[in-house]
Amino acid sequence: MKITFPHMGNIYIAAKALFDGLGVDYVIPPQNNKEVLNIGTRYSPEEICLPFKIMIGNYIQAIEQGADTVLLTGSCGPCRFGEYCELQMNLMKELGYNLNFIVLDMPKDIGIKELFKRLGKVTVTSNKSMYGKTKALKDALTVANLIDEVEAKAHYLAGYERNKGQCKRILNDCKKEAMNCSNPEEMISSLRKYKDKLKYIPVDINKNxxxxxxxxxxxxxxxxxxxxxxxxxxxxxxxxxxxxxxxxxxxxxxxxxxxxxxxxxxxxxxxxxxxxxxxxxxxxxxxxxxxxxxxxxxxxxxxxxxxxxxxxxxxxxxxxxxxxxxxxxxxxxxxxxxxxxxxxxxxxxxxxxxxxxxxxxxxxx
Amino acid sequence: MYYLGVDVGSVSTDLVLIDESSNVVEKIYLRTKGNPIKAIQEGFNILRNEYEDYEITAAGATGSGRMIASTIIGADAVKNEITAHATAALEIDNDVRTIIEIGGQDSKIIIINNGVVCDFAMNTVCAAGTGSFLDRQAERLEIPIEEFGDYALRANTSVRIAGRCAVFAESDMIHKQQMGYNHSEIIRGLCDALVRNYLNNIGKGKTIIPKILFQGGVAANKGIKKAFENQLGFEVFVPENHSMMGAIGAAIIAKERVKKTGETNFRGLDLAKSSIVTKSFECEGCPNQCEVVKIYENNNVMGYFGDRCTKWSNRTRENSKLA
CATH class of the missing domain: 3.40.50.11900 (Rossmann fold)
Structure with missing residues (x-):
């Protein structure tokens, strides 16, 4: 089993931490670009919203790299996103891909038992103990938290920085370095380092x-x-x-x-x-x-x-x-x-x- | 002391020189014809005959081609069309509250309150009701576009034409022609349809308050002006240099900028003689796959643009600092 997932902002960083921690085989689809959108637009219904198209592009590029399972969050909410998983399953089947979907949804919609069953599918190839799995999830959440914090801080400080472009550079370096880490612990300490770095950049507080x-x-x-x-x-x-x-x-x-x-x-x-x-x-x-x-x-x-x-x-x-x-x-x-x-x-x-x-x-x- | 404004639009490239009190001393209107660099060089060639480099103390660029224009002329200010148009309009008339701007490929509405832009809208997905559409129809009817407005004014009645979509408007127009309506009635119908479309799309949800200024290339068309007045119930004013307002705005903004910084980046009018070549390549530094444009002047690299991470365009800035 090789898991993949659609891109959405910095989720790929947290996902890397999660799968690395679980010891599960995974594929991060190539970063979104025109190519992804072209593929997605070619196969998606014309009238569907943009995220759907980009996601289809992600799946197909991930399949090319050997992915066979998609991890996706669902929502039974009253918006088209609620139908994404069903539509995408059908679409991928019609295109001739043999792809498994694991859709995580709210316990109130699918029941807590079903949710755990689905979560179990994600970790089925993991040889980690229950403690190891919980730790991997916790680490992934920490990573998600940290990268969101670093990003928010960089976006906010960009208006105050004295050296133009410094925040943007730090943010880009931070993402790049996080992706070069081989395990969640290393990633967390790298992210913490960048979070501290942002604390000490020269800013002009009178700038408004x-x-x-x-x-x-x-x-x-x-x-x-x-x-x-x-x-x-x-x-x-x-x-x-x-x-x-x-x-x-x-x-x-x-x-x-x-x-x-x-x-x-x-x-x-x-x-x-x-x-x-x-x-x-x-x-x-x-x-x-x-x-x-x-x-x-x-x-x-x-x-x-x-x-x-x-x-x-x-x-x-x-x-x-x-x-x-x-x-x-x-x-x-x-x-x-x-x-x-x-x-x-x-x-x-x-x-x-x-x-x-x-x-x-x-x-x- | 003159200030140069360059507006590179989809259809036309306008160059103006203004003096200290923002009077237009020179205006050049050229067709872009898909080659903005050539159009700018052509314009500079005309300017070179009458002006010296030292007389021009600031340069500004605007329009959809503002990036390329600013790189090759060395602009002090690069501003979007909306700000440029509003600046120019406010310069000639402080009481203006609404600006209607219809250009070659896009149309805008700008609402002004207390001398500041407070709201604006631009056409998004559809070009029905812009200058190119009128151009095409004029061609179809074999009437010079300059006389289009006069034809519309001559008509006593207006033929209703479906103006929602340019393609359907054309088929509807052909249908009306075949029903036997004369040219001027159809043209007036077309003007009405265009204005209706503008007010329903771009003007939707906006409160249009006089004084209203109508600018952009299409403002030359008296038929459209009349149609606006009929549908709005207010007088619509067309400024003298209505088609040059973007360039004038850019020149004014550049003038203000240079007054603050004290120096200009303007490269001079000799640009007209240089051979400028552009090459584009796909950057392979990251998965963004930016299409970066590289501009050469007489085989020297002049600048880059089109990259997201500013890896290339920063080199432009460094180069200009060294120069």
């Missing part, structure tokens, strides 16, 4: 850079390829950015949701505008917009794939928030046809808008 919150559909905000590396661009422009949605957030949210203790702050903030979970992360998107405004951000950028139902709902709510709170929000829709030039123009113009607005506010007062 623009601060932008990245909100929207979880896959397209987390996976940089799907949003044309917007966070890297913001770092280049010297803008501090923050994104609430991370793989760690997702895990925490999932773990706490049976107790209804998940994302309390977000739920509270979205109450005035969208009080129900309508699927996907629409409520989170609305809540994050409100929180960003309260947190002193200059603006927010919403990103979602074309045809994403939950985010279309939040997109139509965001202008009301924008008006009520005098808080600029721009929505960007991405799909495989999106032209990069127009996209970048919009991001640049939005930054100019925020910059000039701020100057004007200062002059006006």
């Amino acid at each position: 850079p623009l601060k932008i919150a990245i909100i929207g559909e979880i896959y397209t905000v987390i996976e940089p390829f799907s949003n044309f590396f917007i966070e890297d661009k913001l770092m280049d422009y010297g803008v501090s950015s923050k994104r609430e949605m991370t793989p760690t957030w997702w895990v925490k949210n999932m773990a706490l949701s049976p107790l209804k203790l998940n994302s309390l702050k977000i739920k509270q903030s979205s109450k005035d505008y969208l009080s129900l979970a309508i699927g996907g992360h629409a409520r989170e998107c609305v809540g994050e917009a409100v929180l960003a405004q309260e947190g002193g951000f200059d603006g927010a950028i919403q990103i979602f794939p074309m045809g994403c139902m939950p985010e279309i709902v939040s997109k139509s709510i965001l202008p009301t928030i924008s008006k009520d709170k005098d808080f600029p929000i721009m929505s960007l829709v991405v799909d495989d046809m999106t032209g990069e030039a127009g996209y970048i123009t919009r991001v640049e113009a939005f930054i100019d808008l925020l910059e000039r607005r701020r100057n004007n506010v200062l002059l006006g007062s």
